[in-house]
Amino acid sequence: MLKSADRKISVVLIALAIGYLILSYQLPPYEFVPVDSDLMPKALGYLLIALAVGLFFTGKSDADEDKKEESTTSKSETPALLAVTAMVLAYILLLEVLGFVIVTVLFVFFCSWFLGYKKFKVNATVSILFPVILYYIFNYLLQIRLPAGILPF
């Protein structure tokens, strides 16, 4: 089974390389140079195919290491990972709409709470202080404008 994980990856990589090569062959030629912009991509595409084929046939010797990694991958944590990913997506989507301070306060608070941090007061303090202080540092000291959003400052 583990051997097949490596094999699946190698098939995905070969597909990726073929897609990459198709795009490389479609690159428009530029007349005045001896080596054009397609040289490196084409070389890389073929190299990746060669390596992926190599991985397909050598997967066995690495099986021991994979097993160790695999056993630490507990299935029960997948929902938590997906939920945090969804929170990060929401964070990115709303960043320029609501502004850095509001979205970050909400994200830090709810993400920490969701991951099991139940000390309400500490959590609230940290999730308000960090974004506000950082916003101040970036916008006023470093002159790097983070999105203000609906807040006036």
Next chain:
Amino acid sequence: MNAMQGLLDGFQIAFSLEGIMFVLIGVAAGTLIGMLPGLGPITAIAIMIPMLYGMDPTLAMVLMAGVYYGAVFGGSTASILLNAPGISGTVATAFDGYPMAQQGKAGQALAIAAISSFTGGTVSIVLLMLFAPALASVAVSFGPVEYFALMFMGLAAISSLSEGSTMKALISGVLGLMAVTVGIDAQTGTPRFTFGNANLLEGIDFLVVALGLFAIAEVAFLIKNRNDDSLAKTQNIGSLKLTKKDFKEMRGPLIRHSPLGFIMGVLPGAGATVSSFISYITEKRFAKKPDEFGKGSIKGLVAPETSNNAATSGAFVPLLSLGIPGSGTTAVMLGALLVLGINPGPLLFQDHPDVFWGVVASMYVGNLFLLVLNLPLIPYIAKILKIPRPLLISLVVMFCIIGVYSISFNVFDLYLLLIFGVIGYLFRIYSFPAPPFILAFVLGGMMEQSLRQALTISNGDFIIFLESPIAIGLFAVSILSFAFPFFKNRRVKKAR
């Protein structure tokens, strides 16, 4: 400019108020990040980069270097106290450090680690000071052919020396080179692999890749392991005092592994992790009582701790004198320096001698700070290990988002960050090493440029790569480096 004058100028920078401040911030931040298992120096440096914009390049480099060697210094604390290495360079430290802590000698183990780190680091800086300018003066004559060969060797070495499957490391490197071809081609202006998306015309920012592959992927693993209670248990540290006998036992490995670690650090691809293992193994092999190793041997603790810090300073030799980083962390530093308008490489010594000497001088100061910071304060600093994981996770995500947004002001890059985070996570699950990817990504642009420059000179004839003896030598070393994994595998099998 001669070395003495350069060093004096360097110390002038290091002892300026700003210099001291940045060294202190760097080493303190590095120690803390290094201590936290799961977060490494790459993440710390990548998060800092947006704040470095517009800063004096020397001070920025002083800060980043401080974080790097500070993290290797601090990583040993978690290895000793928790048996959970803070960073990969301190895995070998736990072999004898953790047994010592279990015997109630945690304080002594920490003190030994701090003294070994300091010695290894300081000896290595002296060597760095001597060798880097010499190497640069050789490299001044390098043309595109030699540079291509050099970068090729760097990539080959990091792939063959990284842990796990060489095939996977090579695939990781090739994927990194592919990622860098996205965007407008510098020579012909042809847009490549942009799918008509205007956001991709300028290519993918290296910070997006560095933070995604390392920081976001690290966050994913922190989420998985957030309920791991072992981190909360910090034991009583006990006395830090060492006896005369302890010092006598430390002397041998200190002398042996400082230069060995330095050499391993200079070699592309080796770095702190490989050097600490090699030092541990050689020390054990030549020990009079090898059966003490793994049960709290002082020699077994000194060897890897001296070596990993020596290797860290050694890694600055190829970075500063050739402009070719040998590891993931130095690759991120190179990316940051390029952003700041500094091209590390042989000309650095002519154009910006202050950067090199400022960093070298600051490293002497930084190591001293680390010793002071680590010896008396360690029991207090170790409290950082008690930071609740959920808060840490949310804050790291926040820092990543700020980091990426503040350089591009573009939400598109944040989605890319998430995508690279997923890629980094998959890399770890399927044990593909990420350092070859980031190194390839940072070097890829220069590599393609020098390849095409060389071929333009020869009008498309590849024979030009075989006309330079230096390039032939470098290609030969690249090919030889692939022999190393076979040797390594055989030895592992033999050991079993």
